[in-house]
Amino acid sequence: MRSHWDAAARGWDAHSPEIRAWLRTATDAMIAMAGVVEGARVLDIAAGAGDQTLDLAERVGSSGAVIATDLSPAIVALAHARAQGAGFAQVQCRVADGEDLQVEPGSFDAAVCRLGLMFFPDPLQGLREMHRALRPGGGVCTVVFSGPQRNPCLAILMATALRHAGLPARDPFAPGSLFSLARPGSIDALFHDAGFRDDATTAVDAVFHLPAVENYLDFVRSSASPILQILDGLNEGAARAAWDDIEAQLHAFDTATAWAGPNELLITAARRP
Ligand SMILES: C[S@@+](CC[C@H](N)C(=O)[O-])C[C@H]1O[C@@H](n2cnc3c(N)ncnc32)[C@H](O)[C@@H]1O
Numbered sequence: 001m002r003s004h005w006d007a008a009a010r011g012w013d014a015h016s017p018e019i020r021a022w023l024r025t026a027t028d029a030m031i032a033m034a035g036v037v038e039g040a041r042v043l044d045i046a047a048g049a050g051d052q053t054l055d056l057a058e059r060v061g062s063s064g065a066v067i068a069t070d071l072s073p074a075i076v077a078l079a080h081a082r083a084q085g086a087g088f089a090q091v092q093c094r095v096a097d098g099e100d101l102q103v104e105p106g107s108f109d110a111a112v113c114r115l116g117l118m119f120f121p122d123p124l125q126g127l128r129e130m131h132r133a134l135r136p137g138g139g140v141c142t143v144v145f146s147g148p149q150r151n152p153c154l155a156i157l158m159a160t161a162l163r164h165a166g167l168p169a170r171d172p173f174a175p176g177s178l179f180s181l182a183r184p185g186s187i188d189a190l191f192h193d194a195g196f197r198d199d200a201t202t203a204v205d206a207v208f209h210l211p212a213v214e215n216y217l218d219f220v221r222s223s224a225s226p227i228l229q230i231l232d233g234l235n236e237g238a239a240r241a242a243w244d245d246i247e248a249q250l251h252a253f254d255t256a257t258a259w260a261g262p263n264e265l266l267i268t269a270a271r272r273p
Contacts (some may be wrong), residue, residue: 002120004225005072006169010047011222013049013078018219020051023114023209026143026265027052029204030112031059032267036137040109043125043133044068045098047114050079051092057088067103069096074227089236101133110131111140118144119182127194134272140196141269146203147182148172150264153208156249161230164242178226187268196270208261213250216261217243
Protein backbone atom coordinates (compact mmCIF):
# COMPACT_ATOMS: atom_id res chain seq x y z
CA MET A 1 0.00 0.00 0.00
CA ARG A 2 2.81 2.39 0.97
CA SER A 3 4.78 1.90 -2.25
CA HIS A 4 1.65 2.23 -4.40
CA TRP A 5 0.77 5.56 -2.78
CA ASP A 6 4.40 6.67 -3.04
CA ALA A 7 4.09 6.08 -6.80
CA ALA A 8 0.83 8.07 -7.00
CA ALA A 9 2.09 10.90 -4.76
CA ARG A 10 3.22 13.26 -7.52
CA GLY A 11 0.04 12.76 -9.52
CA TRP A 12 -2.15 13.47 -6.48
CA ASP A 13 -0.06 16.58 -5.75
CA ALA A 14 -0.08 17.80 -9.38
CA HIS A 15 -3.87 17.58 -9.51
CA SER A 16 -4.39 19.51 -6.30
CA PRO A 17 -6.32 22.39 -7.90
CA GLU A 18 -8.86 20.00 -9.45
CA ILE A 19 -9.10 17.88 -6.27
CA ARG A 20 -9.54 21.05 -4.22
CA ALA A 21 -12.49 22.20 -6.31
CA TRP A 22 -14.01 18.69 -6.46
CA LEU A 23 -13.93 18.25 -2.66
CA ARG A 24 -14.62 21.86 -1.62
CA THR A 25 -18.09 21.34 -0.13
CA ALA A 26 -17.16 18.06 1.59
CA THR A 27 -13.97 19.57 3.02
CA ASP A 28 -15.74 22.60 4.46
CA ALA A 29 -18.38 20.32 6.00
CA MET A 30 -15.72 17.95 7.40
CA ILE A 31 -13.82 20.77 9.11
CA ALA A 32 -16.99 22.27 10.57
CA MET A 33 -18.39 18.90 11.70
CA ALA A 34 -15.15 17.94 13.46
CA GLY A 35 -15.49 21.18 15.44
CA VAL A 36 -12.18 22.66 14.27
CA VAL A 37 -11.87 26.18 15.69
CA GLU A 38 -9.18 28.83 16.03
CA GLY A 39 -6.39 27.68 18.36
CA ALA A 40 -7.34 23.98 18.10
CA ARG A 41 -4.84 21.13 17.88
CA VAL A 42 -5.93 18.95 14.95
CA LEU A 43 -4.81 15.56 13.67
CA ASP A 44 -5.10 15.11 9.88
CA ILE A 45 -4.93 11.37 9.07
CA ALA A 46 -4.09 9.96 5.61
CA ALA A 47 -3.46 13.60 4.72
CA GLY A 48 -2.04 12.88 1.26
CA ALA A 49 -0.38 15.87 -0.40
CA GLY A 50 -1.89 18.11 2.27
CA ASP A 51 -4.73 19.83 0.46
CA GLN A 52 -7.19 19.74 3.38
CA THR A 53 -4.22 20.38 5.70
CA LEU A 54 -4.01 23.92 4.31
CA ASP A 55 -7.68 24.53 5.09
CA LEU A 56 -7.18 23.18 8.61
CA ALA A 57 -4.13 25.42 9.11
CA GLU A 58 -6.11 28.43 7.95
CA ARG A 59 -8.94 27.57 10.36
CA VAL A 60 -6.81 26.98 13.48
CA GLY A 61 -4.59 30.00 12.78
CA SER A 62 -1.13 30.62 14.18
CA SER A 63 -2.25 29.81 17.74
CA GLY A 64 -3.33 26.30 16.73
CA ALA A 65 -1.52 23.23 15.41
CA VAL A 66 -2.13 20.71 12.63
CA ILE A 67 -0.30 17.38 12.59
CA ALA A 68 -0.63 15.88 9.10
CA THR A 69 0.09 12.15 8.90
CA ASP A 70 0.18 9.63 6.06
CA LEU A 71 1.53 6.16 5.35
CA SER A 72 3.46 7.28 2.25
CA PRO A 73 6.78 9.09 2.87
CA ALA A 74 6.72 10.56 -0.66
CA ILE A 75 3.30 12.13 -0.19
CA VAL A 76 4.19 13.39 3.32
CA ALA A 77 7.21 15.20 1.80
CA LEU A 78 4.88 16.92 -0.68
CA ALA A 79 2.46 17.91 2.10
CA HIS A 80 5.37 19.34 4.08
CA ALA A 81 6.59 21.36 1.08
CA ARG A 82 3.11 22.67 0.43
CA ALA A 83 2.53 23.75 4.05
CA GLN A 84 5.94 25.42 4.19
CA GLY A 85 5.33 27.15 0.84
CA ALA A 86 2.07 28.54 2.21
CA GLY A 87 3.91 29.83 5.28
CA PHE A 88 2.00 27.72 7.79
CA ALA A 89 4.41 27.22 10.70
CA GLN A 90 1.56 25.63 12.67
CA VAL A 91 1.68 22.51 10.42
CA GLN A 92 3.87 19.48 11.15
CA CYS A 93 3.97 16.51 8.76
CA ARG A 94 4.82 12.95 9.82
CA VAL A 95 4.85 9.49 8.30
CA ALA A 96 2.40 7.32 10.24
CA ASP A 97 0.14 4.36 9.61
CA GLY A 98 -3.40 5.41 10.54
CA GLU A 99 -3.74 2.14 12.43
CA ASP A 100 -0.75 3.00 14.64
CA LEU A 101 -0.53 6.78 14.90
CA GLN A 102 2.16 7.04 17.58
CA VAL A 103 0.71 10.20 19.11
CA GLU A 104 0.21 11.19 22.73
CA PRO A 105 -3.19 9.90 23.98
CA GLY A 106 -5.82 12.59 24.56
CA SER A 107 -3.65 15.29 22.94
CA PHE A 108 -5.93 16.52 20.10
CA ASP A 109 -9.10 18.62 20.01
CA ALA A 110 -10.19 17.24 16.64
CA ALA A 111 -9.27 14.61 14.06
CA VAL A 112 -10.16 14.38 10.37
CA CYS A 113 -9.55 11.85 7.62
CA ARG A 114 -10.52 12.78 4.03
CA LEU A 115 -10.77 9.86 1.56
CA GLY A 116 -8.40 7.66 3.54
CA LEU A 117 -10.23 5.43 6.04
CA MET A 118 -11.75 3.12 3.39
CA PHE A 119 -8.22 2.06 2.36
CA PHE A 120 -7.26 0.88 5.85
CA PRO A 121 -7.12 -2.93 6.14
CA ASP A 122 -8.65 -2.54 9.63
CA PRO A 123 -10.70 0.70 9.74
CA LEU A 124 -11.96 -0.08 13.25
CA GLN A 125 -8.37 0.01 14.47
CA GLY A 126 -7.95 3.34 12.61
CA LEU A 127 -10.98 4.75 14.43
CA ARG A 128 -9.73 3.41 17.77
CA GLU A 129 -6.48 5.28 17.14
CA MET A 130 -8.38 8.51 16.43
CA HIS A 131 -10.42 7.96 19.60
CA ARG A 132 -7.24 7.45 21.63
CA ALA A 133 -5.65 10.58 20.15
CA LEU A 134 -8.61 12.83 21.05
CA ARG A 135 -9.26 14.49 24.37
CA PRO A 136 -12.67 13.73 25.95
CA GLY A 137 -15.22 15.83 24.06
CA GLY A 138 -12.97 16.02 20.98
CA GLY A 139 -14.59 15.80 17.54
CA VAL A 140 -13.84 13.49 14.62
CA CYS A 141 -14.98 13.60 11.00
CA THR A 142 -14.20 11.26 8.11
CA VAL A 143 -15.06 11.38 4.41
CA VAL A 144 -15.34 8.15 2.38
CA PHE A 145 -16.95 7.11 -0.90
CA SER A 146 -20.50 5.81 -0.82
CA GLY A 147 -21.47 2.84 -3.01
CA PRO A 148 -20.67 1.98 -6.64
CA GLN A 149 -24.11 2.99 -7.95
CA ARG A 150 -23.60 6.53 -6.66
CA ASN A 151 -19.99 6.62 -7.92
CA PRO A 152 -20.40 5.28 -11.45
CA CYS A 153 -17.04 6.53 -12.77
CA LEU A 154 -15.18 4.64 -10.03
CA ALA A 155 -17.32 1.56 -10.69
CA ILE A 156 -16.46 1.75 -14.41
CA LEU A 157 -12.77 2.15 -13.64
CA MET A 158 -12.67 -0.83 -11.28
CA ALA A 159 -14.77 -3.21 -13.39
CA THR A 160 -13.00 -2.37 -16.66
CA ALA A 161 -9.51 -2.53 -15.18
CA LEU A 162 -10.23 -5.95 -13.62
CA ARG A 163 -11.70 -7.30 -16.86
CA HIS A 164 -8.71 -6.17 -18.96
CA ALA A 165 -6.30 -7.54 -16.36
CA GLY A 166 -8.05 -10.92 -16.62
CA LEU A 167 -9.04 -10.79 -12.96
CA PRO A 168 -12.42 -11.86 -11.55
CA ALA A 169 -14.90 -9.22 -10.41
CA ARG A 170 -14.27 -8.31 -6.76
CA ASP A 171 -16.61 -7.81 -3.86
CA PRO A 172 -17.04 -4.02 -4.16
CA PHE A 173 -17.24 -3.74 -0.37
CA ALA A 174 -14.05 -5.75 0.33
CA PRO A 175 -11.85 -4.39 3.17
CA GLY A 176 -9.35 -1.79 1.98
CA SER A 177 -11.23 -1.07 -1.27
CA LEU A 178 -12.73 2.18 -2.57
CA PHE A 179 -16.23 1.23 -1.39
CA SER A 180 -15.30 -0.75 1.71
CA LEU A 181 -17.27 1.54 4.07
CA ALA A 182 -20.20 2.21 1.76
CA ARG A 183 -22.70 -0.36 3.04
CA PRO A 184 -25.57 1.52 4.75
CA GLY A 185 -24.88 1.81 8.47
CA SER A 186 -21.47 0.12 8.35
CA ILE A 187 -19.36 3.19 9.08
CA ASP A 188 -21.60 4.30 11.97
CA ALA A 189 -21.33 0.83 13.51
CA LEU A 190 -17.53 1.11 13.38
CA PHE A 191 -17.56 4.57 14.99
CA HIS A 192 -19.73 3.17 17.76
CA ASP A 193 -17.51 0.11 18.26
CA ALA A 194 -14.48 2.41 18.50
CA GLY A 195 -16.11 4.20 21.44
CA PHE A 196 -17.41 7.35 19.67
CA ARG A 197 -20.86 8.74 20.42
CA ASP A 198 -23.30 11.14 18.73
CA ASP A 199 -22.24 9.76 15.34
CA ALA A 200 -24.11 10.88 12.25
CA THR A 201 -23.46 10.21 8.57
CA THR A 202 -24.50 12.57 5.78
CA ALA A 203 -24.34 11.74 2.07
CA VAL A 204 -23.17 14.64 -0.11
CA ASP A 205 -22.86 14.96 -3.87
CA ALA A 206 -19.37 15.72 -5.12
CA VAL A 207 -19.58 16.07 -8.89
CA PHE A 208 -16.15 16.16 -10.50
CA HIS A 209 -16.44 19.05 -13.00
CA LEU A 210 -13.66 19.09 -15.57
CA PRO A 211 -13.25 20.58 -19.05
CA ALA A 212 -13.22 17.16 -20.76
CA VAL A 213 -13.03 13.42 -20.09
CA GLU A 214 -9.31 13.56 -20.98
CA ASN A 215 -8.71 15.67 -17.85
CA TYR A 216 -10.35 13.01 -15.67
CA LEU A 217 -8.30 10.27 -17.35
CA ASP A 218 -5.15 12.29 -16.81
CA PHE A 219 -6.00 12.53 -13.09
CA VAL A 220 -6.81 8.81 -12.81
CA ARG A 221 -3.72 7.67 -14.75
CA SER A 222 -1.37 9.55 -12.45
CA SER A 223 -3.18 9.45 -9.09
CA ALA A 224 -5.70 6.62 -8.78
CA SER A 225 -3.57 4.09 -6.96
CA PRO A 226 -6.23 1.30 -6.73
CA ILE A 227 -6.77 1.31 -10.53
CA LEU A 228 -3.07 1.61 -11.34
CA GLN A 229 -2.34 -1.41 -9.12
CA ILE A 230 -4.77 -3.54 -11.16
CA LEU A 231 -3.34 -2.44 -14.54
CA ASP A 232 0.26 -2.61 -13.37
CA GLY A 233 1.18 -5.95 -14.98
CA LEU A 234 -0.34 -5.30 -18.45
CA ASN A 235 1.90 -4.79 -21.49
CA GLU A 236 1.68 -1.51 -23.39
CA GLY A 237 -0.91 -2.66 -25.95
CA ALA A 238 -3.15 -4.29 -23.37
CA ALA A 239 -2.95 -1.25 -21.11
CA ARG A 240 -3.83 1.05 -24.02
CA ALA A 241 -6.86 -1.12 -24.82
CA ALA A 242 -7.99 -0.89 -21.18
CA TRP A 243 -7.66 2.90 -21.09
CA ASP A 244 -9.46 3.24 -24.46
CA ASP A 245 -12.32 1.11 -23.14
CA ILE A 246 -12.49 3.19 -19.93
CA GLU A 247 -12.47 6.43 -21.91
CA ALA A 248 -15.29 5.26 -24.21
CA GLN A 249 -17.49 4.51 -21.18
CA LEU A 250 -16.63 7.72 -19.37
CA HIS A 251 -17.88 9.75 -22.34
CA ALA A 252 -21.32 8.95 -20.91
CA PHE A 253 -20.68 11.90 -18.56
CA ASP A 254 -19.92 14.43 -21.28
CA THR A 255 -22.11 17.52 -21.01
CA ALA A 256 -22.88 20.03 -23.76
CA THR A 257 -19.76 22.02 -22.91
CA ALA A 258 -17.61 19.96 -20.53
CA TRP A 259 -17.51 16.77 -18.42
CA ALA A 260 -19.23 16.08 -15.08
CA GLY A 261 -18.51 12.84 -13.21
CA PRO A 262 -21.05 12.09 -10.45
CA ASN A 263 -19.69 11.05 -7.03
CA GLU A 264 -21.29 10.68 -3.64
CA LEU A 265 -19.38 10.91 -0.38
CA LEU A 266 -20.32 9.88 3.15
CA ILE A 267 -19.34 12.38 5.82
CA THR A 268 -19.39 10.90 9.32
CA ALA A 269 -18.97 13.03 12.41
CA ALA A 270 -18.86 11.95 16.06
CA ARG A 271 -17.29 12.87 19.37
CA ARG A 272 -15.23 11.15 22.01
CA PRO A 273 -17.36 11.05 25.18
C1 LIG B 1 -7.15 9.26 -1.88
S1 LIG B 1 -5.73 9.79 -0.99
C2 LIG B 1 -6.41 11.09 -0.03
C3 LIG B 1 -5.38 12.08 0.44
C4 LIG B 1 -5.92 13.35 1.10
N1 LIG B 1 -6.56 13.08 2.37
C5 LIG B 1 -6.86 14.09 0.19
O1 LIG B 1 -8.08 13.95 0.35
O2 LIG B 1 -6.38 14.82 -0.70
C6 LIG B 1 -5.56 8.47 0.16
C7 LIG B 1 -4.38 8.60 1.11
O3 LIG B 1 -4.52 7.60 2.12
C8 LIG B 1 -3.21 7.20 2.50
N2 LIG B 1 -3.31 5.92 3.22
C9 LIG B 1 -3.73 4.73 2.75
N3 LIG B 1 -3.68 3.81 3.73
C10 LIG B 1 -3.23 4.43 4.84
C11 LIG B 1 -2.95 4.00 6.18
N4 LIG B 1 -3.16 2.74 6.58
N5 LIG B 1 -2.49 4.92 7.05
C12 LIG B 1 -2.28 6.21 6.68
N6 LIG B 1 -2.50 6.66 5.42
C13 LIG B 1 -2.98 5.78 4.52
C14 LIG B 1 -2.47 7.11 1.17
O4 LIG B 1 -1.06 7.12 1.33
C15 LIG B 1 -3.01 8.36 0.46
O5 LIG B 1 -2.19 9.48 0.67
